[in-house]
Amino acid sequence: MRDRRDTLKNPQQELRIFRMRSLLAVVLVVTLTGLLMGRLVYLQVVQHEVYSTRSEKNRVRVEPLPPTRGLIHDRNGVLLAENRPTYNLTLIRERVVDLDATLALLVELLEISDEEREAFHVRSRQRQRPFQPALLMSDLDETQIARLAVNRHRLPGVEVEAQLLRYYPDAEIMAHALGYVGRINAEELQRLDTGRYAGTHFIGKTGVERFYEDVLHGQAGLRKVETNARGRVLRELGRTDPVPGQDLTLTLDKELQTLAYELLDGRRGSIVAIAPKTGEILAMVSAPGFDSNQFVTGIDVASYRALQNDIDLPLFNRAIRGQYPPGSTIKPFLAMAGxxxxxxxxxxxxxxxxxYQLPNDSRRYRNWLRWGHGRVDMERSIAVSNNTYYYSLAHELGIDRVHSSMSAFGFGQRVAHDVFGESAALMPSREWKRGRFGQPWYPGETLSVGIGQGYWQVTPLQLATATAVLANRGEWVKPRLASRIGDEPVEGTLPDTQRDIVVEHDGWWDRVFSGMEKVLSGHEGTARRTGAGLEYRMAGKSGTAQVFSLGQDQRYNADELAERLRDHALFMAFAPLEDPQIAxxxxxxxxxxxxxxxxxxARAMTDRWLLDDEAPDVEELREAMDNDTGSVAGN
Incomplete structure (x- = not known):
């Protein structure tokens, strides 16, 4: 009989089991230790650069340094656009715990209107790349800064930054010529170079600011800073300084620009002055103007609506986009074409x-002087602004030759080099009418074009440019606004300048100029009262552009019409006649x-430029115009 202890306990078997388990435990421990050591080696050696960079990013931050925008001066060095210190409110979304709650608190602290609240939320979501600040508000006042400082602990990711902000000392006078800068919007963000515009919140929107954006903006810089766990900057580790934008010197003369604006005296209109020999735009005014500084920081909704709804259209740049029938101002050009x-x-x-009557047509195309001027040659036709002469001339030329000849002077085309947003206006032709209306061209329409009416439309800049070409005896010099970029002068010969107008006899220019001089100095000249007392020889031509058409037997009476239905007044001139300095x-x-x-x-402008006269008294000038009875409708 076997011993029960043998069946209950087997020391040898237990020893084998123990040894096996111990071996397995050792193998497991060694394996796990090997895996751990391998992982440590992988992390510390193989992945050292990766995790070192990540660790560095936790304490080192790269911040953009926006460049200083270039200044803009007039031809005499007078500052037209500068940068003034201001404080902006910015937000970094990645550092904000609850964006909606933060924005709600900011709206409450800054007392933002309901109308601006939506724009405020849109700006908070605009950025160029992660951890780049979004501009919420510009030009904070002292009260707003104080409120933000007191509540800083409640606003993580929100900062008040000192920055230079664009400012226009003569905003209303220069608004249309200079344009303005404004906040970068979402559409612009898509096309901008994020590296160059890092940290930049503003971009040129219109005018010179828009055309020369690449020159004025500069190149953004960077700085590397060390921060603590809360993101507070401890020290600067390195820096790449931004490259400031280049300064821009314009051809505009601030005093002449100011005079032009004052001469218009709040009336709707435009004055453009050009130096014929160089193409320099001396003045380019559209009235009424507006305060362009409002657009830099973001104009409020109520103010913008007021500008939009203003019946006088202050936002509309009449100098380059206003399209008007040229009236009789085109008669010297048409005479040259003939x-x-x-x-x-x-x-x-x-x-x-x-x-004037077309062959086999009973309709009479009337001269502005109903009983006629009798015998009229070319010079007298210009001096007295005879319509009948130009009806006849236009009919003989035909619309095809009228179109090609007037295009040679720049009508119907964009004429300037660096004027952003310029309109080509309209120089009508057979092809244009057929494409626009699907109709043929009629002879009567040629007669209307012959006195600057009908479909023909010009801009004030076009008319000044054509006058400069006329003063240059057909030599084209493309108009421009910039004279120097930084220290480098702008090239005198500009690309795409039109061909010069070459005539068979140079004396033809003299005969046309003689007729234009008689406009101001002749005993029959339509502007003879304006030319009284001239100290230099001046050539000019008046024009009256109809706002609506009269019937064949109707007579124009301004006193019976509403103010906005009355004719537009035009005048073009250059002086001095023998050596033109201004058109x-x-x-x-x-x-x-x-x-x-x-x-x-026009006389006041040429007086100032040639004689350096002080600005005329506006009230005296208005009285002189009211007392001037030398004008008649149609000239």
Missing amino acids: LVEGVITPDRAINDPGY VSVIVENAGGGSTHAAHL
Whole structure:
């Protein structure tokens, strides 16, 4: 019989089991230790650079340094656009715990209106890349800064930054020429170079600021800083300084620009002055203007609506986008076209009975002087602004030659080099009408074009440019606004400048100029009262552009019309005649005859430029225009 202890306990078997388990435990421990050591080696050696960089990023931050925007000066060094210190409110979304709650607190602290609240939320979501601050508000006042400082602990990720902000000392006068900068919007963010615009919140929106954005902006810099666990900067580790934008010197003369704005005296209109020999734009005014500084920090909704709804359209740049019938101001250009095409000679005369009739047409196209001017040659046709002469000339030329000849002077085209947003206006042709209306061109429409009416539309800048080409005896010099970028002058010969107008006899220019001089100095000249007392020889031409058409037997009476239905007053001129230094175009909306209103303004501009006269008294000038009875409708 076996011992029960043998069946209950087997020391040898237990020893084997113990040894096996111990071996397995050792193998497991060694394996796990090996895996742990391998992982440590992998992390510390193989992945050293990766985790070192991540660790560094936790305490080192790269911050953009926005460049200083270049300044803008006039031709005499007078500052037109500067940068002034200001405080901006920015937000870094990645550092904000609850964005909606933070924005709600900011709205409460800053007392933002309900209308601005939505824009405020949109700005909070605009950024260029992660950890880049979004600009919420510019130009904070002292009260707002104090409130933010007291509540700083409640606003993680919100900072008040000192920054230079664009400022225009003569905002209303220069608004249309300079343009303005404004906040970068979401659409612009998509196309901008994020590296170059890192930390930048503003970009040129219109005018010179827009056209020369690449020059004025500069290149953003960077600085590397060490921060603590709360993100507070401890020290600066390195820096790449930003490259400031280049300063820009314009051809504009601030004093002449200011005079032009004051001469318009709140009336709707435009004055443009150009130096014919160089193409330098000396003044380019559109009135009324507006305060462009409002747009830099973001104009409030109520103010913007007020500008939009203003019946005088202060936001509309009449100098480059306003399109007006040129009226009789085009008669010297048409006379040159007639000479070049061999349709007329300087001495050829017609007899004016007060109207013109097309062959086999009973309709009478009337001269502004209903009983006619009698015998009229080319020079007298310009001096007295005879319509019948130009009805006849336009009919003989035909619309095709009228179109090509006037295009040579720049009508119907964008004429300037660096004027952002310029309109080409309209120089009509057969092709244009067929494409626009699907209709043929009629002879009567050519007659309307012959006196600057009908479909023909020009901008004040176009008219001034054409006058400069005329003053240069056909030599084209493309108009421009910039004279120097930094210390480098802008190239004199600009690309895409039109071909010069070459004539067979140089004396033709003299004959046309003689007619234009008689406008101001001749006993029959339509602007003879304006030319009284001139100290230099001046060539000019008045014009009156119809706002609506009259019937064949209707007569124009301004006193019976609402103010905005009255004719526009135009005048173009250059002086001195023998060596032109300035060419001017003036358009005053709904002012009546060009020889009474616009001519006086052109004279004041040339006086200031050539004689360095002080600005005329606006009240005296208005009285002179009111007393001037030398003007008649249609000239």
